[in-house]
Amino acid sequence: MEILQLAFMQRALLIGLIVGALGATLGVFVVLKRLSFMGAGISHAAFGGIALGYFLGWNPILTAVIFCVSVGIGISMLIESNQIKEDTAVGVFFTSTMALGILLIGLKKGYNIDLFGYLFGNILAVSREDLIISLVIGVIITFSLYFFYKELTLSILDPEMARVIGLPLNFLNYLLVSLIALFIVISVRIVGIILVSALLTIPAATALRWSKNLKKVLAISLIDSLGCTAGGLTLSYYLDTASGATIVILTTLVFFVSLLLNIVNRKIQPTA
Amino acid sequence: MEEPIVEIKNVSFSYPPLEVLEDVNLTVKKGEFLAIIGPNGGGKTTLLKIILGLLKPQKGEVYVAGKRIGELRKWRSKIGYVPQAAQIDYTFPITVEEFVMTGRFGLIGLGKRPRPSDWEMVQKALKEVKMEEWSKKQIGELSGGQRQKILIARSLASEPEILILDEPTTAVDLESSESFYELLLRLHKEEITIITVSHDVGVVAQYADSIACLNRRLIKHNRPEEVIREGVLEEMYGKEAAFFHHGVIPHIVVQKTPPER
Ligand SMILES: Nc1ncnc2c1ncn2[C@@H]1O[C@H](COP(=O)(O)OP(=O)(O)OP(=O)(O)O)[C@@H](O)[C@H]1O
Numbered sequence: 001m002e003i004l005q006l007a008f009m010q011r012a013l014l015i016g017l018i019v020g021a022l023g024a025t026l027g028v029f030v031v032l033k034r035l036s037f038m039g040a041g042i043s044h045a046a047f048g049g050i051a052l053g054y055f056l057g058w059n060p061i062l063t064a065v066i067f068c069v070s071v072g073i074g075i076s077m078l079i080e081s082n083q084i085k086e087d088t089a090v091g092v093f094f095t096s097t098m099a100l101g102i103l104l105i106g107l108k109k110g111y112n113i114d115l116f117g118y119l120f121g122n123i124l125a126v127s128r129e130d131l132i133i134s135l136v137i138g139v140i141i142t143f144s145l146y147f148f149y150k151e152l153t154l155s156i157l158d159p160e161m162a163r164v165i166g167l168p169l170n171f172l173n174y175l176l177v178s179l180i181a182l183f184i185v186i187s188v189r190i191v192g193i194i195l196v197s198a199l200l201t202i203p204a205a206t207a208l209r210w211s212k213n214l215k216k217v218l219a220i221s222l223i224d225s226l227g228c229t230a231g232g233l234t235l236s237y238y239l240d241t242a243s244g245a246t247i248v249i250l251t252t253l254v255f256f257v258s259l260l261l262n263i264v265n266r267k268i269q270p271t272a
Numbered sequence: 273m274e275e276p277i278v279e280i281k282n283v284s285f286s287y288p289p290l291e292v293l294e295d296v297n298l299t300v301k302k303g304e305f306l307a308i309i310g311p312n313g314g315g316k317t318t319l320l321k322i323i324l325g326l327l328k329p330q331k332g333e334v335y336v337a338g339k340r341i342g343e344l345r346k347w348r349s350k351i352g353y354v355p356q357a358a359q360i361d362y363t364f365p366i367t368v369e370e371f372v373m374t375g376r377f378g379l380i381g382l383g384k385r386p387r388p389s390d391w392e393m394v395q396k397a398l399k400e401v402k403m404e405e406w407s408k409k410q411i412g413e414l415s416g417g418q419r420q421k422i423l424i425a426r427s428l429a430s431e432p433e434i435l436i437l438d439e440p441t442t443a444v445d446l447e448s449s450e451s452f453y454e455l456l457l458r459l460h461k462e463e464i465t466i467i468t469v470s471h472d473v474g475v476v477a478q479y480a481d482s483i484a485c486l487n488r489r490l491i492k493h494n495r496p497e498e499v500i501r502e503g504v505l506e507e508m509y510g511k512e513a514a515f516f517h518h519g520v521i522p523h524i525v526v527q528k529t530p531p532e533r
């Protein structure tokens with residue numbers, strides 16, 4: 001295939017597959033823990049983080065990593081303290097961090113920032129450095145999910161029992177939120193801030209309708225996501241459309257087709 | 273049998289402004305089969321959660337196996353718990369046997385995977401409640417009583433030294449309930465400490481070593497015969513205000529009328 005001979009396309013496809021795989025697996029935990037909205041919230045915070053990076057003259061992606069993890073943990077702590085309901089906390093943070101981003105970019109006049117690229121993804125901008133950051137973060141996410149698989153499962157399924165047997169529940173919550181933040185930051189290049197949470201939600205939601213076995217759910221989600229990322233990127237190249245949006249639309253299409261098939265089948269009860 | 277395994281000392285707990293437990297003292301000996309009875313809202317579930325470290329009392333101390341619950345490490349996994357109202361997501365993609373396995377997570381340890389011997393214990397626990405044929409079903413496909421049974425199986429799966437059961441036989445049919453109490457008796461013979469909450473005084477009186485009557489205060493903790501003979505039940509459930517004398521049995525707490533709530 002000719003598109004694979006283009007260096008930027010190779011990088012885009014590679015980073016796309018990494019991001020697709022991570023979103024699919026992490027997303028299953030996110031959807032099961034009903035954290036989809038939290039994901040959307042943190043992704044908007046990424047905008048604030050990136051702007052902060054530019055403003056301070058730091059690496060925007062790395063600044064966003066730190067910023068998003070802090071915001072995610074901050075929201076979780078607020079929720080834990082029982083002061084504010086989850087959707088409210090996310091609602092407050094996600095708008096204010098975006099506002100901060102807009103403010104900071106405004107202050108840095110004359111600076112040429114690829115705003116559109118961060119908001120909607122720009123695979124042309126994927127650099128070697130981005131690829132390396134993605135790989136490192138990918139390894140962190142994969143290792144964490146693998147190592148704490150059993151603990152995360154119980155903390156989502158039955159938090160009270162998790163506490164009874166002495167699992168570090170707070171740590172596990174912060175871990176999950178941090179992983180979401182890490183994931184979002186590396187996906188920004190591919191789908192952009194606005195669309196990131198689709199990767200975290202849709203393949204997992206599709207998969208959860210097809211199996212009642214967590215490992216199979218993870219596998220289905222993974223296949224779905226990898227297929228849609230590769231397919232979406234290829235399509236976007238030939239149709240000359242925005243890569244992120246194409247991936248998300250394709251993923252959503254699969255979701256609805258699967259939903260339809262599922263309703264026709266009617267054998268499995270919905271989960272998400 | 274004489275060594276204390278759970279010690280509750282001067283424990284008071286409130287959901288402000290409601291005082292739920294007031295100055296509760298209770299010692300459970302190793303191997304004891306204790307039934308806690310009391311009216312709805314009497315604080316039974318609250319007391320169990322305090323023992324488990326799920327709630328912190330505003331006053332007083334709780335020791336399990338000689339340590340504060342927060343200081344127990346691996347030992348925590350030797351506590352089996354069947355909650356009254358489990359907050360379980362029954363749509364979670366997990367099978368019955370995997371669910372029961374979660375009872376062993378404390379033993380298996382952080383980051384490790386279950387081994388064949390762990391799965392054997394899970395099957396054994398499922399057999400105890402006659403649910404082994406349901407091993408591969410998704411937990412959401414079970415009936416209310418069956419869900420209760422797998423909660424019981426999960427509490428057994430950790431090979432517990434203490435079983436803390438909050439109305440374990442609600443929703444369970446009569447036959448299963450009987451065989452469950454027979455199972456408890458067997459575990460009791462193996463020196464496993466059992467603390468169970470029940471409203472079925474007639475049943476627990478047959479099986480338990482002692483009964484604790486709880487209605488905000490611990491009204492009495494004694495052998496079943498004594499509790500029944502002295503009419504504590506009438507007092508607690510308010511059928512008639514009975515009066516008891518100090519000194520008949522050393523640790524009777526005298527209460528003239530049921531405490532107003
Ligand atoms: N989360 C809570 N917030 C406020 N009050 C609570 C809470 N949980 C329990 N209570 C109150 O504490 C009291 C004791 O509750 P608890 O659940 O311990 O009673 P119980 O003896 O287990 O009753 P039951 O027989 O109905 O299970 C009740 O009056 C209840 O209203």
Ligand SMILES: [Mg+2]
Pocket residue numbers: 316317318356438
């Ligand atoms: Mg109760």
